[in-house]
Amino acid sequence: MKKILTTCPYCGTGCNFHLQVENDQIVGITPAKGNSVNNGSLCAKGHFGFDFVRHPHRLTSPLVRKNGVLVETDWDEAFAVISNRLKAFKKDFGPDSIAGFSSARCTNEENYLMQKFMRAAIGTNNVDHCARL
Incomplete structure (x- = not known):
């Protein structure tokens, strides 16, 4: 073992x-x-x-919606889709139309990077976290 x-x-x-x-x-x-x-x-x-x-339903690769159906793709395409959608939302509706919601399963460093990305790259203070005491 x-x-x-x-x-x-x-x-x-x-x-x-x-x-x-x-x-x-x-x-x-x-x-x-x-x-x-x-x-x-x-x-x-x-x-x-x-x-x-x-678990048999565990995701092992990214999924992208094409013609209303989720299909498996590679990480490069998945990140390109995310990037393009975020840019479009920011352009069409402004940065405060986007929010970041982080996880208690992330490390403090990962949570810091997420909020930094939302504030610096997206330009919004709409940041939250699921950990509640």
């Missing part, structure tokens, strides 16, 4: 754990000890919530 050190995807805390991998399938998780922010502990999601990687 392989052990792969990685970071939990569920929130921005950055807990580390070892994926236990057998036959290219995750079969368990062991919390990392020592220098990890979680110091050997994990929440229930981090410890047991890994089945999503095998």
Whole structure:
């Protein structure tokens, strides 16, 4: 069995754990000890919530709507579509017609970059986050 050190995807805390991998399938998780922010502990999601990687409906490539139907595409086309749509919305309706909504599953650095992009590139302060205490 392989052990792969990685970071939990569920929130921005950055807990580390070892994926236990057998036959290219995750079969368990062991919390990392020592220098990890979680110091050997994990929440229930981090410890047991890994089945999503095998879900049959999990998206593994970008989808773009063409003629009303979502079709698989490559990342270059997907980013081009996003860029063109954002530019068109900004031109036609102004920068405040666009909002950015970030995720607690992102790191603090990723959330910072998202809000910076919205403010600097798009020109709006319409930025929010799903984490609520």
